[in-house]
Amino acid sequence: MTLALSVVLAGCGAGGSSSGAGGSQASGEKAKRIALVMRQNVGTFSAQYINGVKKEVEKNGGELTVFNADGDLAKMASNLDAAVNQHFDGILIDHGTAEALQQGAEKAVSRNIPVVLFDTEIKLPGVPVVEQDDNKLAELSLEKLAADTGGKGSIVKIWVAGFAPMEKRQVTYEAFLKKYPDIKEIAAFGTASNNTALDTQTQMEAILKKYPNKGDITAVWASWDEFAKGATRAIQQAGRTEIKVYSIDLSDEDLQMVQEENSPWVATAAVDPSNIGLIHAQTVFKKINGEEVPESVKLNPVLVDFADLPKDKKVTMEDLPGYIKDWGK
Numbered sequence: 001m002t003l004a005l006s007v008v009l010a011g012c013g014a015g016g017s018s019s020g021a022g023g024s025q026a027s028g029e030k031a032k033r034i035a036l037v038m039r040q041n042v043g044t045f046s047a048q049y050i051n052g053v054k055k056e057v058e059k060n061g062g063e064l065t066v067f068n069a070d071g072d073l074a075k076m077a078s079n080l081d082a083a084v085n086q087h088f089d090g091i092l093i094d095h096g097t098a099e100a101l102q103q104g105a106e107k108a109v110s111r112n113i114p115v116v117l118f119d120t121e122i123k124l125p126g127v128p129v130v131e132q133d134d135n136k137l138a139e140l141s142l143e144k145l146a147a148d149t150g151g152k153g154s155i156v157k158i159w160v161a162g163f164a165p166m167e168k169r170q171v172t173y174e175a176f177l178k179k180y181p182d183i184k185e186i187a188a189f190g191t192a193s194n195n196t197a198l199d200t201q202t203q204m205e206a207i208l209k210k211y212p213n214k215g216d217i218t219a220v221w222a223s224w225d226e227f228a229k230g231a232t233r234a235i236q237q238a239g240r241t242e243i244k245v246y247s248i249d250l251s252d253e254d255l256q257m258v259q260e261e262n263s264p265w266v267a268t269a270a271v272d273p274s275n276i277g278l279i280h281a282q283t284v285f286k287k288i289n290g291e292e293v294p295e296s297v298k299l300n301p302v303l304v305d306f307a308d309l310p311k312d313k314k315v316t317m318e319d320l321p322g323y324i325k326d327w328g329k
Contacts, residue, residue: 052277080104114287138172140269152182153218200230
């Protein structure tokens with residue numbers, strides 16, 4: 001099978017005591033082969049998540065192969081079957097659905113291959129899920145929007161169905177609108193594609209033409225940072241920076257944009273994507289080593305108010321702990 005993305009990390013084979021999730025491979029022990037089965041690899045958030053997985057696999061002396069389905073769930077199911085049939089020592093699943101992957105996951109379990117999910121709604125005994133607290137992510141970003149707007153205004157929602165984390169964020173969004181009746185949704189759209197940011201920019205440009213006057217739109221709530229990128233570019237190019245953008249997720253590319261002069265993107269709720277990848281891989285090595293693992297490993301999100309970043313220098317994700325309390329913890 002041709003892989004859209006394949007990364008192999010050679011195991012170092014070093015001896016020594018166990019460390020981290022499962023410790024490095026003992027001297028002479030065959031490197032553990034780990035498959036990362038992804039729905040899609042879009043944007044720098046995904047790149048930093050993969051990097052976190054890679055680092056943890058490398059730390060454990062393993063080899064990683066990434067199967068990218070480019071958003072095609074049928075292809076993702078085929079990739080999972082391939083990983084099972086190739087007898088990987090552990091399988092990581094990123095943003096799948098039960099409809100597409102339940103059968104493949106069951107097959108892996110039946111063959112005693114440890115499986116760990118990330119933001120994937122599959123229910124199987126002994127198959128843990130690493131997940132962001134998506135309800136909290138939505139709540140943090142939306143409450144910041146409400147605080148900044150005085151609990152009133154006209155907003156645009158950018159969201160897409162069909163992803164487990166998105167569905168959870170939508171539940172919180174609906175509760176938010178009930179809590180703040182003076183905040184009105186005037187438009188909603190969203191498309192997940194291989195060019196999400198660019199597609200969002202085009203769609204947002206159409207919204208701005210429909211609502212051309214200052215005050216027509218108070219803010220944009222983007223349920224994914226790829227959406228926020230596109231919305232921010234459209235707003236900047238239209239000279240409508242009075243419209244503020246609130247989002248979920250964060251990456252180095254995002255930080256470059258928010259630190260631009262007069263950027264309308266003002267805050268996001270996020271979990272460090274590298275840390276997500278690290279914990280995802282860490283959990284599968286715990287399973288491989290026979291350690292007890294809880295069914296759900298939840299990661300705590302943090303609100304990143306970009307006003308807290310320094311104005312006299314550019315910062316990266318590595319710098320955030322110096323400015324944002326609890327970042328990366």
